[in-house]
Amino acid sequence: MKKNDVILIASLLIICAISLLAIKLWQKQSTTDKSYVRVEVDGKVYGTYPLNEERTEKIQFENGSYNVLVIKDGKADITEASCPDQICVRHMPIHYSDESIVCLPNKLTVTVVGGQENEIDATTN
Amino acid sequence: MKRKIISCILIIIFIAAVAYVLLSKRGVDDTDVLIQSSQRDSNKYTATVIDLFDTKTDIIGYTDSEEQFNKDADQVVSDLQYYNRIYDIYNDYDGINNVKTINDNAGDKPVTVDKELIDMIKFGKEMYYETDGRINIAMGAVLSIWHEYREAGLDNPAKAKLPTKEELQEANQHTNIEDIIIDEENCTVFLKDGKMSLDVGGIAKGYAVQKAVDKAKKHGISNILLNVGGNISCIGARADGTNFMVAIQNPDLESDELYADSFGIEDGTCVVSSGDYQRFYEVDGKRYCHIINPDTLFPSEEFAQISIVTKDSAFADAYSTALFNMTLEEGKEFISNHDGVEAMWVKPDGTKVYSDGFDNLVDTDN
Numbered sequence A: 001m002k003k004n005d006v007i008l009i010a011s012l013l014i015i016c017a018i019s020l021l022a023i024k025l026w027q028k029q030s031t032t033d034k035s036y037v038r039v040e041v042d043g044k045v046y047g048t049y050p051l052n053e054e055r056t057e058k059i060q061f062e063n064g065s066y067n068v069l070v071i072k073d074g075k076a077d078i079t080e081a082s083c084p085d086q087i088c089v090r091h092m093p094i095h096y097s098d099e100s101i102v103c104l105p106n107k108l109t110v111t112v113v114g115g116q117e118n119e120i121d122a123t124t125n
Numbered sequence B: 001m002k003r004k005i006i007s008c009i010l011i012i013i014f015i016a017a018v019a020y021v022l023l024s025k026r027g028v029d030d031t032d033v034l035i036q037s038s039q040r041d042s043n044k045y046t047a048t049v050i051d052l053f054d055t056k057t058d059i060i061g062y063t064d065s066e067e068q069f070n071k072d073a074d075q076v077v078s079d080l081q082y083y084n085r086i087y088d089i090y091n092d093y094d095g096i097n098n099v100k101t102i103n104d105n106a107g108d109k110p111v112t113v114d115k116e117l118i119d120m121i122k123f124g125k126e127m128y129y130e131t132d133g134r135i136n137i138a139m140g141a142v143l144s145i146w147h148e149y150r151e152a153g154l155d156n157p158a159k160a161k162l163p164t165k166e167e168l169q170e171a172n173q174h175t176n177i178e179d180i181i182i183d184e185e186n187c188t189v190f191l192k193d194g195k196m197s198l199d200v201g202g203i204a205k206g207y208a209v210q211k212a213v214d215k216a217k218k219h220g221i222s223n224i225l226l227n228v229g230g231n232i233s234c235i236g237a238r239a240d241g242t243n244f245m246v247a248i249q250n251p252d253l254e255s256d257e258l259y260a261d262s263f264g265i266e267d268g269t270c271v272v273s274s275g276d277y278q279r280f281y282e283v284d285g286k287r288y289c290h291i292i293n294p295d296t297l298f299p300s301e302e303f304a305q306i307s308i309v310t311k312d313s314a315f316a317d318a319y320s321t322a323l324f325n326m327t328l329e330e331g332k333e334f335i336s337n338h339d340g341v342e343a344m345w346v347k348p349d350g351t352k353v354y355s356d357g358f359d360n361l362v363d364t365d366n
């Protein structure tokens, strides 16, 4: 084997290793980057908010009702609401794909789109 | 020169092969679910509906196409919608006689209803006798008083009040299960006592889920899981043949531990939890949940949560409510007398108690 061949193989190996790493990183980035929550009110899309940007969004209804959506650390949570049952506020923050928080009195749903798959298919309540 | 090019290509192919093997291996034993999930969950779909049984419904399916999943989910939702309407105690629907219609005509006249409503009421009566009255669908008079106080207390927490023993005891004079008169031949239901009413909240959801699952099976629907407000049931498994994974909500919602337990469930297995942590109201800082003990006429305080695992959602729902109104000893004896039914109790301090055969009915491998 000539010296040039060794250099060739070595550089090919390095290029491959770098691109592998890049692909892996890019994949990881793209799922967390692209995942967002979709807020729906009475079946109509109210807004979509990326999970990787911290934000506090007050969803205000004409009758004075409201829900406060907080996105923090890649998770979405309802931290405050006007509904009497407060079930949406007690719900854990969500981040898995298709996970949702519902406020029945306000007909509001917050659903994660994209993001990691949950190992759990369903939870009792 | 030619040889060099060929060897170059060979080296690249070799490196690509090694990389492929390495990457796919990492996907399997890495906790990073990226590669794993894109292979396994490529056909996983979820539909969420919020207008059924006053709760959230999730339908999770593994199908070849989104069209197929939408078709399956629509089928299940429309069946559930039908049951939601005929088992409703609060709302009227055009052209439908439901539980509310029966209640509205109490002491007045028999109401003609669908056979599927008769069947559910018969099941409710059956559950009354089987549980020594620990679940009573004829307890509407008592439950509606609690409902009013709870709604008022939630709307205005500062003025939240408890019903008095006297008014509850007076209402309890009108909860005799024998006063539900079913005429199967004419398909009518009549409440003999004008002051009585049906409240099917403890059984209707689970009963409807079982019926919807039975119908879905007849339509050839498989690889699907229903979660109707925590009433969980499934047909088949995930696309890759592994069991659906189910978690029991930790009744302590403040805890960092999301789940009290989690396990796989085989085809047809149902899981239901009853608890004091979702629907309740507070009076003077004390929590009063929505499950009312027919003996004391007050909320049960023995447990934070009870979960039932069995192969029929209707029984799972009814038993989880009934066990909430029993002591641990009574409940354990009840479970040991019922084959194929297992339970998990969580006490208010968080202690978990499992029935003897619990692990045989669930898949704790993963």
Ligand SMILES: [Zn+2]
Binding pocket: A081, A083, A085, A086, A087, A088, A089, A102, A103, A104, A105, A106
């Ligand atoms: Zn709410």
